[in-house]
Amino acid sequence: MIRLIGYFFGIGTTLALVVAAGVALYLGQLTKELPDYEVLAKYEPPVTTRVHASDGALMGEFARERRLYLPIQAVPDRVKAAFLSAEDKNFYNHPGIDVTGLGRAVLTNFQNFGSGRRQVGASTITQQVAKNFLLSSDQTYERKIKEMVLAFRIEQAYSKDRILELYVNEIFFGLGAYGIAGAALTYFDKSVNELTVAEAAYLAALPKGPSNYHPFKYADRAIERRNWVIDQMVTNGYVSRDEGDKAKASPLGVTPRRTGTYVFAGEYFTEEVRRELIARYGQDALYEGGLSVRTTLDPKLQAMARKAMQSGLEKYDRLRGYRGPVKNIDISGDWGTALGEVKALDDIPEWRLAVVLDSSKTGLEIGLQPKREISGALSKDRETSTVSKDDMSFAMRYVADGKRVKANSPSEVLKSGDVIYVEKNEGDSYALRQVPEVSGGLVAMDPHTGRVLAMVGGFSYSQSEFNRATQAMRQPGSAFKPFVYAAALDNGYTPASVIMDGPITIQSGNTTWTPKNYDGKAAGPSTLRAGIERSRNLMTVRLANDMGMKTVAEYAERFGVYDKLAPYLPMALGAGETTVMRMVSAYAVMANGGRQIKPSLIDRIQDRYGKTVFKHDERGCEGCVATEWANQPEPELVDNSEQVLDPMTAYQITSMLEGVVLRGTATTLLSLNRPIAGKTGTTNDEKDAWFVGYTPNLVVGLYMGYDKPQGLGKGTTGGGLAAPVFKDFMTVALEGTPKSDFVVPAGMKLISIDRKTGMQAAEGAPGTIMEAFKPGTGPADSYWVIGMGEDGTNGYGEALSPQASKAISEGGGGLY
Numbered sequence: 001m002i003r004l005i006g007y008f009f010g011i012g013t014t015l016a017l018v019v020a021a022g023v024a025l026y027l028g029q030l031t032k033e034l035p036d037y038e039v040l041a042k043y044e045p046p047v048t049t050r051v052h053a054s055d056g057a058l059m060g061e062f063a064r065e066r067r068l069y070l071p072i073q074a075v076p077d078r079v080k081a082a083f084l085s086a087e088d089k090n091f092y093n094h095p096g097i098d099v100t101g102l103g104r105a106v107l108t109n110f111q112n113f114g115s116g117r118r119q120v121g122a123s124t125i126t127q128q129v130a131k132n133f134l135l136s137s138d139q140t141y142e143r144k145i146k147e148m149v150l151a152f153r154i155e156q157a158y159s160k161d162r163i164l165e166l167y168v169n170e171i172f173f174g175l176g177a178y179g180i181a182g183a184a185l186t187y188f189d190k191s192v193n194e195l196t197v198a199e200a201a202y203l204a205a206l207p208k209g210p211s212n213y214h215p216f217k218y219a220d221r222a223i224e225r226r227n228w229v230i231d232q233m234v235t236n237g238y239v240s241r242d243e244g245d246k247a248k249a250s251p252l253g254v255t256p257r258r259t260g261t262y263v264f265a266g267e268y269f270t271e272e273v274r275r276e277l278i279a280r281y282g283q284d285a286l287y288e289g290g291l292s293v294r295t296t297l298d299p300k301l302q303a304m305a306r307k308a309m310q311s312g313l314e315k316y317d318r319l320r321g322y323r324g325p326v327k328n329i330d331i332s333g334d335w336g337t338a339l340g341e342v343k344a345l346d347d348i349p350e351w352r353l354a355v356v357l358d359s360s361k362t363g364l365e366i367g368l369q370p371k372r373e374i375s376g377a378l379s380k381d382r383e384t385s386t387v388s389k390d391d392m393s394f395a396m397r398y399v400a401d402g403k404r405v406k407a408n409s410p411s412e413v414l415k416s417g418d419v420i421y422v423e424k425n426e427g428d429s430y431a432l433r434q435v436p437e438v439s440g441g442l443v444a445m446d447p448h449t450g451r452v453l454a455m456v457g458g459f460s461y462s463q464s465e466f467n468r469a470t471q472a473m474r475q476p477g478s479a480f481k482p483f484v485y486a487a488a489l490d491n492g493y494t495p496a497s498v499i500m501d502g503p504i505t506i507q508s509g510n511t512t513w514t515p516k517n518y519d520g521k522a523a524g525p526s527t528l529r530a531g532i533e534r535s536r537n538l539m540t541v542r543l544a545n546d547m548g549m550k551t552v553a554e555y556a557e558r559f560g561v562y563d564k565l566a567p568y569l570p571m572a573l574g575a576g577e578t579t580v581m582r583m584v585s586a587y588a589v590m591a592n593g594g595r596q597i598k599p600s601l602i603d604r605i606q607d608r609y610g611k612t613v614f615k616h617d618e619r620g621c622e623g624c625v626a627t628e629w630a631n632q633p634e635p636e637l638v639d640n641s642e643q644v645l646d647p648m649t650a651y652q653i654t655s656m657l658e659g660v661v662l663r664g665t666a667t668t669l670l671s672l673n674r675p676i677a678g679k680t681g682t683t684n685d686e687k688d689a690w691f692v693g694y695t696p697n698l699v700v701g702l703y704m705g706y707d708k709p710q711g712l713g714k715g716t717t718g719g720g721l722a723a724p725v726f727k728d729f730m731t732v733a734l735e736g737t738p739k740s741d742f743v744v745p746a747g748m749k750l751i752s753i754d755r756k757t758g759m760q761a762a763e764g765a766p767g768t769i770m771e772a773f774k775p776g777t778g779p780a781d782s783y784w785v786i787g788m789g790e791d792g793t794n795g796y797g798e799a800l801s802p803q804a805s806k807a808i809s810e811g812g813g814g815l816y
Contacts, residue, residue: 040133040158045069045170047290047608048182051273053297054453054603059263060270062277064287068181069608072165075180076193081238082204083168086229088125089236092160096126096151125167126151132170173203174210175256187215189257197239198247201229202254215254216375222252255374263299265306267347268457268467273601280614290608295601296451296616301444304732305454305700309442310348312704312725313459316712317436321404322395325418331355336370340378342419344369345462351433354385356418359411363388366422366430385430387422392432435459438712440704441468442725443584444733447591447699449617450599452581456702466707473577474703478535479681479690479718480561480574482653483586484544485532487555490649491547495529495656495771496758496779499539499546500787506541506569513570515541518682518717525785527758529656529771533664535680537573542787544572558644559586560596574681583692584701590653591677591694593745594645647745648774654742655772657693665719666691669727674734675741678726680718685711691722696740698733700726749773757783 048063072080084091090098123131130150154163169179177186183203184192195203205213205225213222227248234244263270273295277286285291329338335355344353353369364387370379389396389410396407407413414420422430436459444454457467466472489495501523506513517537523530531539544552549567556565561578565571585599598616605614623635657677661669665680678693687709692701704721705712712721744750750770752763760779761768771779 038157040129040154040166043133043166044608045179046288049277049286049289049291049293051270051293051295053263053266053295053299054451055299056294057263057299059266059295059297060274062274062286065178066176066182066186067169067178068185069169069179069290070165070181070192072161072168074192075165075168076195076200078197078238079168079180079192079195079200079203080164081233081236082197082200082229083125083164085232085236085238086201086204087128087207089232091125091164094124096124096155097148098124123147124151126154126163129163129166129170130154133166171207172210173206174214185257187254187256189255196247196250197230197233197243198226198250199253201233201247202226202252205229215252219252226252263297263302265302265347265456266297266299267461268469269295269297269302269452269455269601271461271465272455272457272467272470276601277605291613292606292610293602294604296446296453296603297455297601298453301454301733305442305444305456305729308725308729308732309440309456309702310459311728312721313436313438313440314433316438316704316721317434318394320437321397321399322392322413322432322434323399323437325356325414325420326353327419328415328417329355329419331357331367331417335367336380336382337378339367339369339419340372342369345421345435345460347460347462350423351421352423352430354420354422354430356414356416356420357384358416359414361389361409361411363392363410364414364432366420368422385422385428387430387432391425391429395432395434435463438704438706439464439468440702440722441470441472441580442700442702442729443469443580444698444700444729445584445588445599447588447597447694447697450585450588450597451603451616452599452601453698455601464707468703468707469580471579472703472707473579474688474705474709475574475577475683476561476583476690476703477574477681477683477688477718478537479583479679479692479701480556480572480576481532481535481540482590482657482679483556483559483561484540484552484572485528485656486559486590486645486649486653487551488528488543488547489652490555490646491551493528493543494758494773494777494779495527495652496753496773497528498525498758498780498783498785499528499531499542500524500785501526501531501536501539502787504538504541504787506545508568515570515573527753527755529659529769530755532656532679533659535660535665540572541569544569546786559589561586574683580701580703583690584699587692587694587701588699589645590650590657591696591699592650593647593743594643594650595639596642596644598641646774648748648772651742651745651748652772652774658742661693665717666693666723668719668723669693669730672727672730672734674730674739676730677742678723680723682717686713686716687711689716689718689721691718691726693723693726695730695734696742697737698730700729700733702726744772747775749775749778751778753779759783 045067046063046065047067047069048061050061051059053059088098127147130147134150135146172178173183175186177183180203181192184190184195187203188195188199202222212218213225215222230244230247233239234241273293277293327342331338339353339355342353345351354366356364357367358365366385366387368383368385370381373379392410395413397404398407398413421433421435423433424430439458441458442456443452445452455469457469458464503522504515515537518535522538523536526536526539549569549572552572553565553567556562561582562576565576581599585597588597589595600616602614603616604612607613620638620640621635623632654677657679658675660666660679661676666678669676674695676693676695678691681690688703688705689712690703702722702725751773752761752768753759753771754761755767755769758779
């Protein structure tokens with residue numbers, strides 16, 4: 001018996017050694033194939049890039065995985081407690097594997113063997129880190145063994161807090177959210193430290209299966225799982241029983257955060273910033289790099305600009321009549337469901353889609369599009385209201401077969417089932433609205449820094465993402481003339497120089513060009529100031545011809561209006577194409593004393609660690625960083641930007657552009673009662689209407705026109721169409737700001753001259769004006785007319801008009 005026992009013991013020992021050797025060999029082979037866990041030390045997960053306005057308001061987020069990396073020290077204890085209770089209550093005590101939990105899982109799986117139930121894993125948080133970072137999600141014993149081995153190694157290499165930090169920042173919570181910080185924002189629109197016990201418990205319940213505990217699809221299941229986590233928190237001593245009961249009694253309270261842009265009316269600006277970031281750093285850096293971007297956008301000015309532009313477009317559009325409904329739907333059943341399928345302009349919250357339920361002589365009965373609930377489903381409530389005939393008066397002229405037709409009754413314009421836009425009045429009724437066909441772009445900029453403060457790229461970003469402020473290439477028309485005159489003032493001319501405003505024909509090869517003034521008339525000899533104030537085309541062409549178009553092209557490129565301007569005379573009248581952004585940047589040079597500015601939408605960019613990787617302000621400041629004050633002078637910011645225009649020339653052209661507002665084509669702005677310089681612009685066939693203007697501290701430019709260029713209507717001008725939009729914006733933008741004048745550079749002489757002849761006159765005499773002259777220059781001693789031939793013609797062999805001859809004879813002096 002003893003020998004038999006010894007025999008079996010020997011066999012058993014041998015088998016045990018063989019099994020042990022086999023297991024060791026197997027584990028040895030597995031460990032050779034294990035990934036390097038040291039990569040966790042360099043863990044840089046994809047992190048959301050966040051874009052902020054100048055006041056810190058969030059404008060947009062860009063991410064493939066919506067994640068904000070949060071150090072474990074910033075995670076509140078109650079949030080940690082929720083995850084430990086839900087996933088691994090012994091986390092701070094085990095070596096990577098919870099032996100008790102593992103044994104319990106093995107027993108449960110043995111009992112469920114053959115039942116078809118899913119096997120229990122019993123993974124610790126450390127094991128989940130090993131799986132999520134280093135292994136696949138395959139449900140195999142081999143992967144489980146690898147996971148356990150890696151868990152032991154990770155525990156030896158990293159602290160418990162570091163492991164928990166990796167876990168809470170990596171896990172997926174559903175709804176596109178990764179990491180606890182991203183989940184808190186996505187589900188509750190809160191930061192992590194604002195989460196309640198119930199909210200923290202619900203988030204801790206999600207990693208087990210986000211789709212299984214969806215807050216709207218499976219709300220009961222989600223509450224049940226959340227309450228289980230709360231019970232575990234009570235059992236583990238993290239919260240009291242009373243706190244737990246109160247948390248369990250609360251609803252889920254999920255309020256999903258909307259994606260896209262958050263600053264009102266900032267869609268075009270945000271998209272422009274997105275494109276710039278991709279161009280600068282690439283798509284991976286934008287969607288995974290966790291950049292923190294501080295833009296130049298002023299949310300208050302942006303809202304003002306959007307309102308002014310939209311109002312101007314609507315006002316013009318309504319005068320052209322009503323073009324009909326958005327579409328027609330069947331309202332025989334539930335009209336709310338049918339109307340809910342029609343996409344609205346979600347960036348114009350003042351408007352709502354509605355369906356006409358009935359139309360009569362007095363107005364419309366309408367049904368309003370049902371609002372969507374938090375879950376995304378349409379509300380079951382059905383709202384109805386009315387549109388009176390007076391509130392759709394513009395539609396009494398409607399377009400039919402390409403012609404405007406007058407209607408006597410609303411029933412002639414709209415019928416049942418027509419889908420329309422409406423805007424609520426002060427009472428309960430609504431007014432009819434329509435999306436304008438005409439569009440345009442607007443930019444507001446700080447002239448001293450180039451910071452873009454507001455940008456409007458069209459009527460609605462939801463309707464069209466094409467940014468007309470930066471992407472639309474349009475002819476600026478007469479808004480380009482200041483650069484021609486600035487070139488002249490920089491090259492020997494003065495504001496009092498006299499040019500012939502008379503007929504002119506340009507012959508170039510076989511082509512003949514005969515420009516005309518907008519009103520078709522000629523005023524005879526006039527000063528440069530009068531020419532720009534009245535926007536005289538003939539004078540501008542003569543001036544450009546006298547200087548040479550190469551000089552004009554050089555200045556246009558120096559100002560940044562064009563990269564390369566063809567040196568042809570029509571270009572002097574703004575026939576070349578450019579953008580609103582470029583025009584505003586060029587005008588900013590004149591407002592900034594002739595210094596070049598670089599337009600920028602971004603102030604600063606920081607990487608995920610807070611290091612500044614880009615800064616727009618490149619000015620140097622010696623002495624700005626001092627440890628103490630030792631009677632040293634105040635530090636100065638050194639402006640190292642290029643001087644592209646003589647500061648005195650910049651003031652002269654600014655003064656002349658002030659005259660455009662005081663006496664010229666933009667007198668509609670006089671009521672602002674502010675020093676404003678600017679220029680209107682109207683292109684051939686009235687296809688575009690422009691106004692670009694500035695105060696000492698703000699430059700604003702805009703155009704209005706159809707995306708597919710067509711005439712805006714006979715008699716339409718920049719002064720009548722674009723300048724009022726500028727006025728509406730400036731009225732509110734300048735509120736509360738101090739009134740300041742344009743600064744006269746030191747050394748300039750102010751001399752009284754006769755407006756008509758440009759010659760010196762007694763100060764205060766009728767028909768005089770104080771004009772600015774550079775040192776060494778002044779009014780002419782005799783009457784000179786640029787563009788006048790010695791033979792008494794206009795310099796091109798053409799006879800002068802009687803008005804021109806009379807003006808010359810009255811002026812006296814020599815001719816040039």
